Amino acid sequence: MANIDNILKKHGYKKSELIPILQDIQAEDRWLPCETLKYVSEKLDIPLIDVYSLATFYKSFSLKPRGKHVVTACCGTACHVRGGPKVLQELQNQLHIDVDETTPDKHFTLETVRCLGACALGPLVVVDGKYHGQMNTKKVASTLKKYSKKKK
Amino acid sequence: MIEMTIDGIPVQVEEGSTVLDAARFYGIEIPTLCDHDGLSSYGACRLCVVEIGKGENAKLVSSCTYPAETGLNIRTNSQRVVSARKMLVELLVAMCPSSKTVQDLASAMEVKQVRFKVDKTNDCILCGLCVRMCEEQMMAKAIGFVNRGKNRKITTPFDKKSDVCRTCGGCLYICPACELRCQGPAADTDLCNACVNVQPVCLKEEDNKMCFLETCGWCYEELGRKNNKKEIIKK
Structure with a gap:
């Protein structure tokens, strides 16, 4: 979870920077686990369903583990x-x-x-x-x- | 105040109101599905289409989201609007034939056939009423649109019970697709139309006995006489 905090800090905990935040997390972890989305939604005070809608809307975000x-x-x-x-x-x-x-x-x-x-x-x-x-x-x-x- | 015309009638409405508000205020009926008092306008069902503009610039817009403007010439019942509305209802029926609300709309607009492939497994028209209800009236935001394109659906995060859902049932209350159509003998057909095509039963009385048949011998006789009369008049 440490790396997520760093990423959030880098983007200044801005709600409008949800997509770049998720992109940065995906660049490190290669996918977006359920817990990560929940953590991001808590920290940014965005409803979880909004984060989930966004993550499922864009094909570049993966909610399934991806290979190397x-x-x-x-x-x-x-x-x-x-x-x-x-x-x-x-x-x-x-x-x-x-x-x-x-x-x-x-x-x-x-x-x-x-x-x-x-x-x-x-x-x-x-x-x-x-x-x-x-x-x-x-x-x-x-x-x-x-x-x-x-x-x- | 904004001055414009609806179906040729000059009207005045307050600033900030939509075309649909104006039409309703003046008693002009526009069918709607995804519109609800107390919820924001969304423009998902497109049933409230009206025609604006002149000549080649005439276009169809959804009246629930179109703001009233000075000098607008709105047609709510032109041929183009009616045919567009009928097709929209056909598409809605094809999407969700099990809904009573949709079937009633089809009957009211006298839609007699569905030209599109009917999906009998689907039970959602993605009108977004439940999503807006959950967000705006229940202040929960437990459900929302997920995925996109043909996979778009309304669900909770990760398809699991949401932590913020209070199971208030507001989404079920407002859903136009949850109410099933009449489960009569024609419940499996694509189009219900029961109320439009219903055959009146025969209420003729003979020797103190009621007939109740759809067409009894007496009716045929009557029908024959009528036809003869018509023929005689024609001659």
Whole structure:
């Protein structure tokens, strides 16, 4: 809870800065646990339902635990016609998880996004904010390998 | 005072009132669903649409949220308004066919068919009355809108019993979807319309016995005579 207090102090306990506060918390913890939202609502004197509405409204906030690396596959129109669904299927097969799920070892989380605005690079896969363009089913394994646990 | 016209009638209303307030003050009926005295205007159901503006600039606005302005020319019953209202009721019926309030509105506007896919599992029209009731009258703020788009729903935080909820029941009291429609023989249909399409029973008396049939032999005879008369008149 210490880090939340620091974040709240940084934003001056302002009600209007709820979104940046939640963003900062998510940047540290990778997700927003129930207790965190309750703590924030208490400290900022905002009804819990308002904090919960906001956290569920924006797709960038996650109320489920997320893995160490977030793999985001683009499902936009341009990526779709260039083979996005095949790449997504390959990612699901390799990670053995569905969309919006996390691997049991809490290492990877698979997500989808509508469009990232980099259609020329499609099909696009983003891992931890790094764009991997011109993705195909063969390149999926090597890309994931870069982020998988280091061999002992 | 603001001067404007509603359905061609010049009216005067106080500043700060809405178009709906003005229409009600002058006894002009506008159907509403998500509007309630004592709660803020929300404009969720759009049933209170009225037409304003001239010619190409004419547009539909929700009267419950539109502030009265000087020189407004408001039409509450133009063809465009009526057809828009009918479609809105159809959409509401498609969203929540089990609600008596919605079905009554459909019957009152003589909606005879629903052109949209009816979701019989849904029991909420997201009018936000319960949310406003909880916040503004009960001062609790225990429920609110969660998620967005097609997943939008009204619930408590984390779908668990809220700490601030006093189980006052205000949300149930004000909900227009909680009251179920008449559970008659047509309870499973998309559109109730029971009150519009009801067949009057026959109250003819013969030899001190009441008929009570929908159409008895006597009625047919009567009907035949009437038709003959019409034909004779036509000839």
